[in-house]
Amino acid sequence: DAGITQSPRYKITETGRQVTLMCHQTWSHSYMFWYRQDLGHGLRLIYYSAAADITDKGEVPDGYVVSRSKTENFPLTLESATRSQTSVYFCASSDWSGGADTQYFGPGTRLTVL
Amino acid sequence: QQPVQSPQAVILREGEDAVINCSSSKALYSVHWYRQKHGEAPVFLMILLKGGEQKGHDKISASFNEKKQQSSLYLTASQLSYSGTYFCGPQMKTSYDKVIFGPGTSLSVIP
Numbered sequence: 001d002a003g004i005t006q007s008p009r010y011k012i013t014e015t016g017r018q019v020t021l022m023c024h025q026t027w028s029h030s031y032m033f034w035y036r037q038d039l040g041h042g043l044r045l046i047y048y049s050a051a052a053d054i055t056d057k058g059e060v061p062d063g064y065v066v067s068r069s070k071t072e073n074f075p076l077t078l079e080s081a082t083r084s085q086t087s088v089y090f091c092a093s094s095d096w097s098g099g100a101d102t103q104y105f106g107p108g109t110r111l112t113v114l
Numbered sequence: 115q116q117p118v119q120s121p122q123a124v125i126l127r128e129g130e131d132a133v134i135n136c137s138s139s140k141a142l143y144s145v146h147w148y149r150q151k152h153g154e155a156p157v158f159l160m161i162l163l164k165g166g167e168q169k170g171h172d173k174i175s176a177s178f179n180e181k182k183q184q185s186s187l188y189l190t191a192s193q194l195s196y197s198g199t200y201f202c203g204p205q206m207k208t209s210y211d212k213v214i215f216g217p218g219t220s221l222s223v224i225p
Contacts, residue, residue: 042201090156107154107155
């Protein structure tokens with residue numbers, strides 16, 4: 001199906017474990033983004049990517065790693081999960097031409113770190 | 115660096131109007147507005163690129179004052195479907211590919 005998908009939708013893990021959240025889009029959008037959403041903080045940008053093999057940090061990148069070997073995929077890895085990383089994670093994509101383009105958000109992944 | 119939104123929360127009766135304000139301490143290139151319903155992903159409403167320009171989406175419109183680094187979202191004759199959290203996302207002039215979202219304004223429309 002066309003669009004942007006995230007997997008898993010729900011994940012429970014333990015402190016110290018490695019977790020990878022997947023994001024896949026079928027539009028061939030050049031830009032992809034990872035946000036976390038916590039009560040009182042809105043949407044905070046973790047990492048973003050302008051194209052395959054080009055990534056950059058956002059507001060809250062510590063504890064996260066990203067890669068983008070293919071345009072359509074943008075996985076987010078928590079190398080050693082901590083309780084403070086319990087959150088809802090949204091992936092988004094955009095075709096971004098001069099700032100005039102929409103970001104399309106995936107359905108989100110609810111991550112709980114015990 | 116996060117923009118300021120006001121009010122934090124508002125409750126309206128159907129048919130009433132509301133204004134949500136967004137202000138930034140940085141010079142802006144554009145402002146994005148999104149709405150998120152409970153348990154769902156944020157959905158795009160509109161982007162404003164030029165100072166003073168107003169755009170509309172159904173009975174929801176917005177303005178962008180580039181000089182004041184402010185944007186306002188106007189909801190006219192609110193409907194139950196307008197309920198949700200509204201986020202502004204100013205885009206700084208120095209960073210064309212990053213949008214920093216505000217904390218959101220919770221809007222509830224009741225019958």
